[in-house]
Amino acid sequence: MTQSAALISPPDLSQIPIETLSDMYRRMVTIRKFEETVYDVYSRGIMPGLAHLYTGMEAVAVGVCINLRPTDNITSTHRGHGHLLAKGGEPKRMFAELLGKAAGYNHGKGGSMHIVDLSLGILGANGIVAGGMGIAAGAALSAKVRREDRVSVAFFGDGALNEGLFYETANMASLWQLPVVYVMENNTYGEYTSTARSTAGSAPARAEAMGIPAICVDGNDVQAVYGAARWAIAEARAGNGPRFVECQTYRWRGHHMGDQGDTYGYRTQAEIEEWMKKDPIPRFGQRLIDGGRTDTATLAAIDAEVQQDITDAVEFAKQAPYPDSSEVYKHVYA
């Protein structure tokens, strides 16, 4: 895939409040530890269903969501834990949902791919590739009609870029200048097929063809993502219509938990290791330390706290009861 327009360079660290930076770091660590715990729990056979891990892509979710208010909406993908946690989702309730427990966000009825929390503006991960596109644009439409100060962010992958729904909804979003931001997480592979083999032309160009200004950033640089997202969200919020941000990143783990052996032969270990060197978390941490905004101890403390949170969350989820049988009939109709 060819590079497109501007690769925006990261904003100046000194211009970002330390609370925000701390928050960003903490959120990324939360995602990392959450996902690695899922890996562990799933591998032991305790977790039913499917799990699609976000490990390695934390910078994208965090860089974007740190710019969002609780009232802003996001839609996510099947690989949604990162976005949900970045938007403020509670590890406890998320883990409970992953285990199918009644204490989960969806009372155990949705699972990993369908978690919703309206209080956080989370309109759901989605099991259908590009499934969130319509919802995000629709939420933007309602914000416009109701004159609410709300932006919608649609997270999606390089695979979803080729779904028709993207073009249908983005076209309307652009036509009607809806406040929706398209964040494409290009992690090089749509399942087991690389973008080189699946996507003609360039992603940002497709957006621009529909009149949507687009940029491309290093998805493993949380500052870069932060900067790009800040621009896009501000523009959308100002009523200037949708924006498109491509983030180039990489997932360390397989497409889903079932292919840990990487038996599909679509990528090399060398490639994985190459990307692991660009781990966004220590990269950011180091930059903070180098910039004098924090120190090792503080970061280590954050690590430890988060670790404890996650451990507690897993324990909570494990102990939580399954939903009552009567739940099966509930919520079919309003």
Add this chain to the structure above:
Amino acid sequence: MSTPERIGTIREAINEALHEEMQRDPAIILMGEDVGLAGGVFKITNGLLTAFGPERVYDTPIAEAGIVGLAVGAAMTGLRPIVEIMFSDFTTLASDQIVNQAAKLRYMTAGQTTVPMVVRTAMGAGRRAAAQHSQSLQAWYCHIPGLKVVMPSTPADAKGLLKSAIRDDNPVIFMEDKMMYNQKGTIPSGDYTLPLGKARVHREGRHAVVVSTSSMLYPALEAADLLAKDGIEIMVIDPRTLSPLDTDTLIQAAKETGHALIVDEGYQSFGVTAEIAARIQEGAFDYLDEPVRRLGALDVPVPFAPSLEDLTIPNAAQIVELVKEMLA
């Protein structure tokens, strides 16, 4: 904007309902191809763009999935969208949005979200519009838990049921027969609503019951008159809402008459007639003197040539013949 009670067409009834509802609730928006400026290809949405403006009435690009997708998102976040899909055949393009998103979001989120939207669409053969513009796919949507399916057959039903569908917090597929837009009847004035899930008995009769959906009401009533000449009195019932179905009323009618015929314009196999027949058989078995019979469209794509198309659609003569066969 209520008008005095009058005789009007189904088209007028729907238009009136849309006007009244959009007036009543600013959260209602209308989306669809050519619904605004052109007033809709079947002229159902005439005057609404003028009345409510472009922020409430959207002429969309030709993008069924996108339109319904946007509607889902809008419905989740405070609006009550009404989407018009020009021909029900095109709902296939929006299948994922209807079946995987709209129908399931409330359940998957354990009630955190509701999707209060209506998909209005025109079904039915007879227009010589050929196979891709003439289908009656209600069975598909009845099959999906989480959706409601409504099919009005008279102007009064159209107005009353559409209002209720709009006010219902669930995704409702509202299927209008494209051949019946000019059908006349009484349109009650004012805020006239009809409950979803309730059938209407159009005609009483003791020998057999004919359950007809949507426009099949008219051949059923015609058949009733023909049969009456031979001393056969049939009951005619229109379920009006297919999902959820007013099963009790239908079972009761079958018990009273011992003979039941279901008529629906969907393809006969694996359709609405089979489901209703099964429910009647389950609930009224000991009172049946004959197996429950079904009459649907022929199991062929709808042909273009008028003579051929007419062969595929259930008609009064076929209803008469089937009823007589049951009672012979």
Add this chain to the structure above:
Amino acid sequence: MAHEIVMPQLSLSMDKGQISRWLKQTGDRINAGDILLEVESDKATVEVEAVESGILQIVLGPTDGEISVGAVIAYVRAENEAAVVQPAIVQPAATTSIITEPVPIIPPARDNGQQSRRLPSSPAARRKAAELKIDWQQATGTGRAGRIRERDVIRFAQTSTQTVTATAAPTISIQLTPVARRIADDFGLDDASLANLIPGKAKIERSDVEEAIRQIVRERQTALAPVAALAPIGPATPVAPRREAMGAVRKRIADRMMLSEQTYAPVTLTTEVDATELVRLREVVKADSHTTLAPSYNVLLTKIVAKALCDYPDLNTSLEGNEIVYWPTVNIGVAVDTERGLVVPVVRDVASKSMSDLAREMDELLKRAAQGKATPDELTGGTFTITNLGVYDIDVFTPIINPPECAVLGVGRLRKTMVVVDDQPAMRTMLTLSLTFDHRLVDGAPAARFLQRIKQLCEQPYLWLS
């Protein structure tokens, strides 16, 4: 000549036994007094001794299940005798006591080919039948493939001669297969009797009912022949009754009589006719030189009845389903006794024929019929029947209607009697007429009026001109 060993009667109540085991084998040399086998009766297991000596040839054993008392179970033959060739079916020996004789079962009169197959019926029919407490399997189905439907059950309930039990009498509920039910009904066994005769059986089958009927017949026969019932146990030698297969004619008569009895609602009216004038009329005609053939009383009555039927056409009818058929002509059958049984040759369109024509026709027809030479056409198509038993000194009887007719007139003997005429005693020739009519078609009063008209026409022949 080989000696037969039969299933012994080990107790008064035993009619079947089960061979427990043979203590000897085929080909063994046995001596009188040897224990040959063990038999289980309804009460106990008993050893059976040989009565004769010789070579044993076993016919039936433990695997043959229950064997009727008297059935041959083995032979004892002399050494030089050939083995006994078994008949294809082992019949119970004729030399045994009456109790073991199979009694011929009257075949069911109903002509329904589906004897052991489940009849198709609709759920509504079965529910209605349960409601009306009748057996739906007796209804005639008018649905597709003969399916019995609710209306068929309702019609059956209305037209059936079976009484619908709705009463205070406790209903005995037993279950019968359809065939069993039919056989029981034909023999006139109600549920109470069946329950008594076949106690403790959950579902009564054909063989049970047949056995019960056999038992009843036996009891009846036993009641008539007390000596036979006290016959000693063991080989006995009563005289076997003569048997003859039912001839075709007899069988047909039997079937038709049963059909008539089962489907009609017959009522018999009788009246005494002063036939003095009729007798005088006949004498006068007979004496006239111009008369070639004087009409017999049968001829006169045929003509009289035809005239009466023209006056009362409701009795010249038949019932088909729910429709009454009014026959356009009066065709009168006259019962004739022949060697082979009763035949009824038919005189067509009696009303249009003159008395002399009728006399000629009937003389020839009845003669031929008596010889068994009537053609099949001549034996059908009747709308009314006259049967005359006067020659046998019969006065009153209850003739059976000849289906599908509405009525039949029985004619008694002409007899001179003292009667009262105008308050004075007088000697008159009297004749009793017995009219049996179908009350489904005609009520008592109209039938009585018809009979009265016949009487009138007999007593006042001048009225033949009216």
